Amino acid sequence: GQNIDQPTEMTATEGAIVQINCTYQTSGFNGLFWYQQHAGEAPTFLSYNVLDGLEEKGRFSSFLSRSKGYSYLLLKELQMKDSASYLCAVRDANNAGNMLTFGGGTRLMVKP
Amino acid sequence: EPEVTQTPSHQVTQMGQEVILRCVPISNHLYFYWYRQILGQKVEFLVSFYNNEISEKSEIFDDQFSVERPDGSNFTLKIRSTKLEDSAMYFCASSRTGGDSPLHFGNGTRLTVT
Numbered sequence: 521g522q523n524i525d526q527p528t529e530m531t532a533t534e535g536a537i538v539q540i541n542c543t544y545q546t547s548g549f550n551g552l553f554w555y556q557q558h559a560g561e562a563p564t565f566l567s568y569n570v571l572d573g574l575e576e577k578g579r580f581s582s583f584l585s586r587s588k589g590y591s592y593l594l595l596k597e598l599q600m601k602d603s604a605s606y607l608c609a610v611r612d613a614n615n616a617g618n619m620l621t622f623g624g625g626t627r628l629m630v631k632p
Numbered sequence: 633e634p635e636v637t638q639t640p641s642h643q644v645t646q647m648g649q650e651v652i653l654r655c656v657p658i659s660n661h662l663y664f665y666w667y668r669q670i671l672g673q674k675v676e677f678l679v680s681f682y683n684n685e686i687s688e689k690s691e692i693f694d695d696q697f698s699v700e701r702p703d704g705s706n707f708t709l710k711i712r713s714t715k716l717e718d719s720a721m722y723f724c725a726s727s728r729t730g731g732d733s734p735l736h737f738g739n740g741t742r743l744t745v746t
Contacts, residue, residue, distance in 0.1 A: 552733055562723055562737040563675060567743065570732060611730070617680030617688025618663050618730035624674045 522546040524623035526608050529630045530599055538591045540626045542608030550613035553620055554582050554593045557605045563622075564605075577579070595628075601629045634658045636738035638724050644744045647700055649660065653709045653741045655724030664707045665725040665735060666699065675723070714745045728740070 523545040532538040543550065546578035551570040555563035569575055569591060581594040594608055605627045609620040645651050657664050666678040668693045677687040679699055686699065698710045706725075711718055721742050725735040 526697070550730075551732060557675075558672060560738050565734040565736065567730055568734060609675075615688055617665075618727065618733075619665055619677050619680045620735055621677060622675040 522610055522621045524608055524610055524621060526606075526623045526626045528624065529627045530632060531577060531630070534598055534600060534630055534632050537594065537596050538598060538628065540595070540606050540608075540628065542591045542623060543592075544589050544591070544608070544610050544623075546589075546610050546612045546621075548615075549610065551611040552582075552584055552591050553609045553611070554580075554591075555607040555609060555622075557625065559604075563607055564610055568609050572601075585612060597628050600630050600632070603628060605611035634660075636724055636726055636736050638722075638741050641739065642742045642744070644746065647716060648713050651711050651714055651743065653711075653722050653724075653743070655707045655709070655738055656705050657707055657724065657726030658709035658728075658736055659705070661726035661736070663687075663727045663730065663733075664701070665727075666709045667723045667725060667737075668720040669723065669740075670720045678709075687704055694730060707725050711743075714743075716745050719743060719745045 526542045554566040557563045567582040574583045579596045584591045605625040607625045608623040639654045664681040669675045678693045721740045723740045724738045727733040
């Protein structure tokens with residue numbers, strides 16, 4: 521099975537930078553995904569990492585260290601609309617179904 | 633941009649009744665999924681479907697649940713005899729392949745069992 525941990529809540533200030541951490545344990549790692557979920561809405565895809573290192577996409581970046589079972593999502597120049605839950609999810613190669621297993625999510629509150 | 637569509641957006645049903653939740657995945661996607669999210673909790677995997685059969689299912693997906701692809705576009709989740717604890721948001725998702733292919737989620741069906 522998989523175990524995915526991320527902080528429950530974080531608070532940051534508009535214009536600042538915030539880093540949301542995720543640690544995971546899985547038997548057959550085959551990629552890590554970050555999703556954003558606004559309250560009452562569907563998760564939307566943000567980023568994907570399968571190799572070690574940093575992937576940058578505009579204001580959002582995601583980092584992966586497979587040896588440490590660790591990822592983070594970095595959000596720069598925070599805006600009020602970034603207030604949402606951020607979900608870390610892992611794909612396990614040992615699962616025939618190609619599904620993602622999600623962590624509990626980190627609720628980010630951006631304050632003026 | 634193509635999207636996953638789900639109907640209805642809200643469904644209220646009485647305990648013991650059958651419900652069918654409907655989804656139209658993105659047309660060139662090969663993998664289909666159902667997830668649920670109880671209010672305030674994590675997104676939980678129910679079932680994945682590929683090549684017209686279930687490829688993986690979770691412990692939640694017991695005999696009360698079934699999935700079907702009745703035609704070339706729809707993908708349905710049936711709950712035969714709903715329980716109070718089935719109240720949740722049900723998300724359908726699809727992905728083009730496995731590997732680096734992300735899941736694209738529909739807007740969900742909020743199921744309330746009374």
